[in-house]
Amino acid sequence: MTKTTTGAMGTQARVFEPSPAQPAPVTSTGAYAWLRENLFSGWLNSLVTIGVVALLMTLLPPLFNWLFFDANLSGSTQADCTGDGACWVFIKVWLQPLLYGSYPTESLWRVNLSLVLLFGTLASPFWLPKHLRNKVDIAMLLALPFIAIIILDGRLLGLDYVATDYWGGFALNLFLAAASIILGMPLGFLWALGRRSQMPMARSICVILIEFFRGTPVLALFFMGSVMLPLFFPEGTNVDKLLRVWIVLTLFMAGYMAEVYRGGFAAIPQGQYEAADALGLSFWQTTLLVILPQVIKVSMPNILATAVMLFKNTTFLMIIGIFEVLSTAQNALTNSNWLGGFSTEAYLFVAVVYWVCCFSMSSVAAHIERKLDTSHRS
Amino acid sequence: MLKKLTTAAAVLSMGIAASAQAGTLDDVKERGMLSCGVSTGLAGFSQKDEKGNWSGMDVDVCKAVAAAVLGDANKVQYKPLTAKERFTALQSGEVDMLSRNTTWTLTRDASLGLNFAGVNYYDGQGFMVSKNLGVKSALELDGAAVCIHAGTTTELNLADYFRANGMKYTAITFDTSDQTRAGFESGRCDVLTSDQSQLYAIRIGLKNPSNAVVLPEVISKEPLGPVVRQGDDAWFNVVKWSLTAMIEAEYLGLDSSNADKMVKTGSPEQQRLLGVEGDSGEKLGIGQKWAYNIVKQVGSYGESFERNVGKGSPLQISRGQNAQWNKGGLMYSNPIR
Numbered sequence A: 001m002t003k004t005t006t007g008a009m010g011t012q013a014r015v016f017e018p019s020p021a022q023p024a025p026v027t028s029t030g031a032y033a034w035l036r037e038n039l040f041s042g043w044l045n046s047l048v049t050i051g052v053v054a055l056l057m058t059l060l061p062p063l064f065n066w067l068f069f070d071a072n073l074s075g076s077t078q079a080d081c082t083g084d085g086a087c088w089v090f091i092k093v094w095l096q097p098l099l100y101g102s103y104p105t106e107s108l109w110r111v112n113l114s115l116v117l118l119f120g121t122l123a124s125p126f127w128l129p130k131h132l133r134n135k136v137d138i139a140m141l142l143a144l145p146f147i148a149i150i151i152l153d154g155r156l157l158g159l160d161y162v163a164t165d166y167w168g169g170f171a172l173n174l175f176l177a178a179a180s181i182i183l184g185m186p187l188g189f190l191w192a193l194g195r196r197s198q199m200p201m202a203r204s205i206c207v208i209l210i211e212f213f214r215g216t217p218v219l220a221l222f223f224m225g226s227v228m229l230p231l232f233f234p235e236g237t238n239v240d241k242l243l244r245v246w247i248v249l250t251l252f253m254a255g256y257m258a259e260v261y262r263g264g265f266a267a268i269p270q271g272q273y274e275a276a277d278a279l280g281l282s283f284w285q286t287t288l289l290v291i292l293p294q295v296i297k298v299s300m301p302n303i304l305a306t307a308v309m310l311f312k313n314t315t316f317l318m319i320i321g322i323f324e325v326l327s328t329a330q331n332a333l334t335n336s337n338w339l340g341g342f343s344t345e346a347y348l349f350v351a352v353v354y355w356v357c358c359f360s361m362s363s364v365a366a367h368i369e370r371k372l373d374t375s376h377r378s
Numbered sequence B: 001m002l003k004k005l006t007t008a009a010a011v012l013s014m015g016i017a018a019s020a021q022a023g024t025l026d027d028v029k030e031r032g033m034l035s036c037g038v039s040t041g042l043a044g045f046s047q048k049d050e051k052g053n054w055s056g057m058d059v060d061v062c063k064a065v066a067a068a069v070l071g072d073a074n075k076v077q078y079k080p081l082t083a084k085e086r087f088t089a090l091q092s093g094e095v096d097m098l099s100r101n102t103t104w105t106l107t108r109d110a111s112l113g114l115n116f117a118g119v120n121y122y123d124g125q126g127f128m129v130s131k132n133l134g135v136k137s138a139l140e141l142d143g144a145a146v147c148i149h150a151g152t153t154t155e156l157n158l159a160d161y162f163r164a165n166g167m168k169y170t171a172i173t174f175d176t177s178d179q180t181r182a183g184f185e186s187g188r189c190d191v192l193t194s195d196q197s198q199l200y201a202i203r204i205g206l207k208n209p210s211n212a213v214v215l216p217e218v219i220s221k222e223p224l225g226p227v228v229r230q231g232d233d234a235w236f237n238v239v240k241w242s243l244t245a246m247i248e249a250e251y252l253g254l255d256s257s258n259a260d261k262m263v264k265t266g267s268p269e270q271q272r273l274l275g276v277e278g279d280s281g282e283k284l285g286i287g288q289k290w291a292y293n294i295v296k297q298v299g300s301y302g303e304s305f306e307r308n309v310g311k312g313s314p315l316q317i318s319r320g321q322n323a324q325w326n327k328g329g330l331m332y333s334n335p336i337r
Helices: A031-037 A042-069 A087-093 A095-100 A105-122 A131-151 A169-196 A200-215 A218-232 A241-267 A268-278 A283-320 A325-333 A342-371 B002-021 B026-030 B057-070 B085-092 B107-110 B153-164 B176-187 B195-206 B231-251 B259-265 B268-275 B280-284 B292-295 B301-310
Strands: A002-005 A012-016 B034-041 B076-081 B114-116 B120-125 B124-130 B144-148 B170-174 B191-195 B212-214 B222-224 B227-229
Touching: A002 B057, A012 B170, A042 B170, A087 A095, A087 A342, A095 A169, A095 A218, A095 A325, A095 B124, A095 B170, A105 A131, A105 A169, A131 A169, A169 A200, A169 A283, A169 A325, A169 B107, A200 A241, A200 B170, A218 A283, A218 B085, A218 B107, A241 A283, A268 A283, A268 B057, A283 A325, A283 A342, B026 B057, B026 B231, B034 B057, B057 B076, B057 B231, B057 B292, B076 B085, B085 B107, B085 B114, B085 B227, B107 B114, B120 B195, B124 B153, B124 B195, B144 B153, B153 B170, B153 B191, B176 B195, B191 B195, B195 B212, B222 B227, B227 B231, B231 B268, B231 B280, B231 B292, B259 B268, B268 B292, B280 B292
Parallel strands: B034 B076, B144 B170, B144 B191
Antiparallel strands: A002 A012, B114 B227, B120 B222, B124 B191, B124 B212
């Protein structure tokens, strides 16, 4: 637009004045454009969008009603579940067994203490001063399973003895997974080293071990541990069932880790060995100071994936009658006071607990991977 | 070197022999604890509540043996076992006895190195139909769709029964009992078949239990009972007579509430069971008051039945075959004298 002004000469000079910018067409900015671009970019996409929205509209309200609005939360018996919604009373009543098994209530602090120790140790690289990390961390990790056993068992500390029959719930899944991962990782590294060794004896033993524990389903291993193994012991000797399972899980983990490390070893360039040799480092110095750190860095994604897999495998303990979280849920479902069909609630609870844990593990893993990513790639 | 090894082997094998020779009864007394194999969860038979306490018909047998041998029904260490593990756990000595809804069959008795010490529940496969079908007998089920738990002997029994009676059926199989129930509830089948004790448990889980009825026919025999290792007769006797004492107590009209009174005023038979007269305990190698402890702490068979699966429980199973022999059932106790 121009503005007319009257000049001294009486003529009218026209001063340029830019017109304000037009707003962008509604079709290219804002929510409308986003919708148009992402959801309605063609007739097929529009159709799919409408279909999905319609589906959500029909599915979500009943789901939320069931989950929250019609759900029952107060009370302590089956009879308190009157509404059409979920019966969270069931989860509430069984929460302690689901999380802790039948560990005596007055001693629950021992389980909690062990859990705090576990997470404290796992998080120690983040809070320990740098110069202590390598030395203290590994020692702490390797000692942790045994410290936790001593605390939970209680006899050595003069506390009440709690037999392994009473251990259970989700805490048991966590402990078993952690204990077998912690011991399986170094053991797997030894096996992987043995597999690369020039010594035929060491090599063949390691290959047999690795292939056996990797080639056998964990379910079959559990059965062997719980059903076959006792038959070989002399009558009267009893190796605790949980201990047998722990050993089986550790060996299983070691077999998988050995293969993960093997991939890592393959990725280390020959020059690294030669450089270490040129510096006059011994075999163990080369392995522990030069090769191992790089192997771990390279195989980090696989290590973490294997760890998550092992954690999920602990639910198989159900089939050999150990009351971990899933079998506790099933036991609760067969209790004659809770026969009202609460399986959806029970399995949903277990799924959510597991998902939360696995998701957190994955997030931590992603964080570690980013931190370790000092790759040679430019 | 070789000599040393052989000596070590000899010492080791002697140690093994020694531990194998000591009887289970002595082991249990020495340990002060009975190790009893139970189911990982079966409504009314062995179940763990949210406090971690075990209860049920099978659990009561464990308790009875502990009461008889150790004088305290609570001195039991329960070992939850799955169906696949149960016999190994017993054979390997991990448990002293098995009380885990185990059917007494010839194969098991004769080939597994086990002995069945009696029957604490006569079960059998039955049918549940929805009430509005108007069916009164299983023989009216020709052409029915049957919901069934896959891969169990139930499937075979069902096929036998329908073929024997010249009837046709459509089997709709499910993997878990939860799914089977859901299938029945949604009307995918007219009939659900399973062991009778389980039918009652499934029935409670229905949204509207009164809409379903359990038919009277029982098409298979499933006598369930406690099991011990073969070749340890002293222990076998203890378990067998502990169960018998529960049944005998009901027959004689004894229960946990009147046991103390009957010690003083009971009939000769009652007093003999309660250990006032006779020497039954001495013959079994356990205390004289063994049966008194069972009756006082665990109760008679009838009490156990009503408390766990009968009128006092949500299952509401009727006595049926499990009534005393003089009331039309099969529970018969050999004389304790």
